[in-house]
Amino acid sequence: MTKRKRAVIDIGSNTIRLVIYQYSKISGLKELMNIKSVARLRNDITEEGYLNEQGIQKLLNLLHSFKEMLIDYGIEHYRAVATASLRQSKNNQEIIKKMYEETGIQIELLSEQDEAYYGYFAVANTISTPSAVTIDIGGGSTEITYYEQKELKHAISLPFGSVSLKRQFMQSDTMTKREHDEVYHFAKQQFKEVTWLNDLKVPVVGISGSARSMAKMDQSRKNYPLTGVHQYRMSLADFNEINDEISSLTYNELKKMDELSADRADIIGPVAEVFRALMHVVDSQKFQLSRKGLREGIVISDILKEYPLAFDRTDVFRSNARYLASEFGKSENQILHHARIAELMYRELCRHELWDYSEEEIYILNQGAKVYMIGEYLEQDAASQHTFYLLSNRSINGLNHKERVRLALLASYKNKDSFYTYLKPFEDWFTKEEVQMLIRLGALLKLIYALDASKRSIVTDIVIEINEETPEVLDLEIQTRGYPLAEKYQGNKQKKHFERIVKKDVVLHFV
Template identity: 40%
Template sequence: MKKQKIALIDIGSNSIRLVIFHLDESGYYREIQNLKVVARLSSHINDEGDLTNKGLHVLLTTLQKFQEITRTYELSKVKCVATAAIRQAKNQREILTTVTKMTDFTIRVLSEYEEAFFGYLAVTNSTSIQDGITIDIGGGSTEVTLFKDRKLLHYHSFPFGAISLKKKFINSEIPTLQELLKLRLFLTEQFQSLQWLNQEEIPVVGIGGSARNLSLINQKKTNYALSGLHQYVMHYENLKEITNHLNQLTVKERQSTDGLTKDRADIIIPAAEAITTLMEVSGGKTFIMSNKGLRDGLFYEEVFKQLNIDFFPSVAEESFFQLTRDYEINIDQVKYLSKLAAQLFYELKGIFKHDLIGEDLRLLHLSSRVLYLGECISHEASSQHTFYLLTNLSIDGLTHVERLKIALIASFKSRGSLQTYAKPYEDWFSKNEFEKIELLGAILKFTYSLNRTKREVFSVLKITEMSEEKINLKLIFNKEPYFEENQAQKYKKPLEKILKKRIELHFSNEN
């Protein structure tokens, strides 16, 4: 790959957005610009199906504002795409010609398949979801897909969205029961026309601003303790309750609802009804928010072309690679710590009171990748900063529970600090799970002490003897371990607490 900057412009029916990514030779990327204009192009389509002069003016002035930004960057590529509003406009050719003439950009009008495909691509390469139904509600169209084992099986684009549904079905400020019944009947008939949507137990994955707002409303309502929306999970009952509540509010009252942005207050009801109706038709019990959508799918397409792959083999591993670069983590040191931690994990496997399984080893491995990440801010307060960063970062490929577990393990300092960090999340884990987190944290803290001077001093950790009260642990070194030995004697204490055994350390020179 080559170092480059890629700009993506997404001309949607409700909003127009510019995103610029920096991409380097190794595949590391970061977002350096993200700008949005609420344009409501769908509301500027007249009865003849044309985008009005006013709508064209909104489009042109927005793109001209964007080009003031894009001209300040040395861009390798600009991908400017449009979805339903331009795709459905009868005067599409005139729009495209005018934009090419009056701006720096050439619009690519996405087909229904492409719009659905890029949403699917974003979800399957930024989450751990293997099987799902995606729904992306725009202003003028709604895309749904079905994927299994991360493979796209079916897609469909409906020619209605939040703006057009409101225009067609809801005329009252507070929708009447009759208006809601007509809207629900219409949505049910539309979704039932796709037989492949009947997929019991498969989650519905929401893409886009309306799904994001509904998730935020629920987080605010429940005082959700963990930051981040990506892969946030809601149950159907929660979503239905929020939808019913919004249906009873005026636009002004909706604008004051925590979690709902003012520019969506007038169109959130048809969007919420569409998602709840889809869940009823498909039989899905859970709704999962994807903060990655069409723009991310377009970007992944570009990355995959250059890497000559079809998808990220492991979304979590890719995300941790990006984190490693973001925080300048030494990958060789990470591999060494992970190797030592795995050795100790296997040595303790038959000793710990709970069964240790492959998932526990995976969490240990991932936690080693971000162990004391907070050292990039402060060495003395690295535990606190590590926990804060990991509970406030969105990590693709991890559920919220997994991210919290990794935050607790990677920031582990002592049983007391663990209990303090975990207090807002007391109902997230069983007692057994919490004790496993403590053990994994203690393992990482101890192995961290064995690399105090970053010289990879130890090669083997092995239990040589064990009784009811005591464990003899042999540590074979290949370099003088003076500083590591002092640290290990101190850092073994959390392990002794959770194992309820005294640990005697025996240092041996492999030479």
């Protein structure tokens, strides 16, 4: 299928961005390019409420540049959306008309409700957290939503943001202790007046660039072993420690921090206090970062109108596993076959009381089966190493960072030695019981994968039999719809890993 490119121009109060995406039914949604300009339009609004000539010219120049890029990239489908600064400008209609006449770009003025909705929609479709409060702090407004079991319950836009808070409370680029306290108490009072926010006791999901900065700062101080911040989780204690660190640094010191972009050094203080205030009002102990927000919400919404099955917010990982597997040469039929046969084998083991049945284990096994040894696409002999690296070092929608490592350990399972080598940087992430579970399921997946050595999905059923006269032997009747030459060879070669787990000799009978 032809991969279709689409773009979003996001005209915010702090930054203006052009982001280009590509979607196909085979490989899913990918971000190809992200160009940002720190325009700070909020500072160009006069006391009378009009965007001044300097701000208008700034916007016009950027749109000319973006239009040129859209033409060069051959992108016909794009949307240009404007949020708080243009929404709050009394001359916004004249500006929109001028931009269209001079650049051909039609700007959509998003309502507060639309802006909040698209942020929620991106989070619901890209992270697994079933219920949460989302917060997107822009330059001139802050959008808050509450969703429960992935359904939007409440949404509100509050008329303050990072740039407006700086103008209101800060006397210079360096924030004083008193100014920190003033922003915190102001934001807390604003949130308390939103009655549905009080004491929800659910995670808070941060969407904005400043939320990404907070996550990167936390990762840096912990020498975090993974890359990426999407679905990264922090505790309230982590948050308080970072806030204390920020409040002790000058503007110049903040600008030198590797994990903080220089254009956010003067606004990270107010933003951090807003996050802290919201967590206290919600009574939340968990802060989670979503790298997907307004722009992704718009794109996903548009894609779903054409392809209703492209995303599944009730099981975010399911559709992403399909895209991930296809990217590395596995068909949907193949991954569904592996998942089905693995579950058959698991249930047979439980039927004979060799393993204790667990719905959670079946779910984890199903995940691993869909991406098992995807590293073969790069190199057959090093498939395990490539699989672990690929899965542990890329953002996977629907999985938090621990779940991502868990999947990487399971899908790359080759033997116990390699498993423990991969586990070493993450030993304190998993209990002994979790480690043993992953080894069991990994050995099972290794055998199942061997039983599809010819990649023809010829195994139709597996039945386990135990003879009372030889209880030390596990007989596997493997029913096939074709001659299993490769499956016989690989199955008998790889069964030793499974034998160590079940502590029985395994005999394969192909029917």
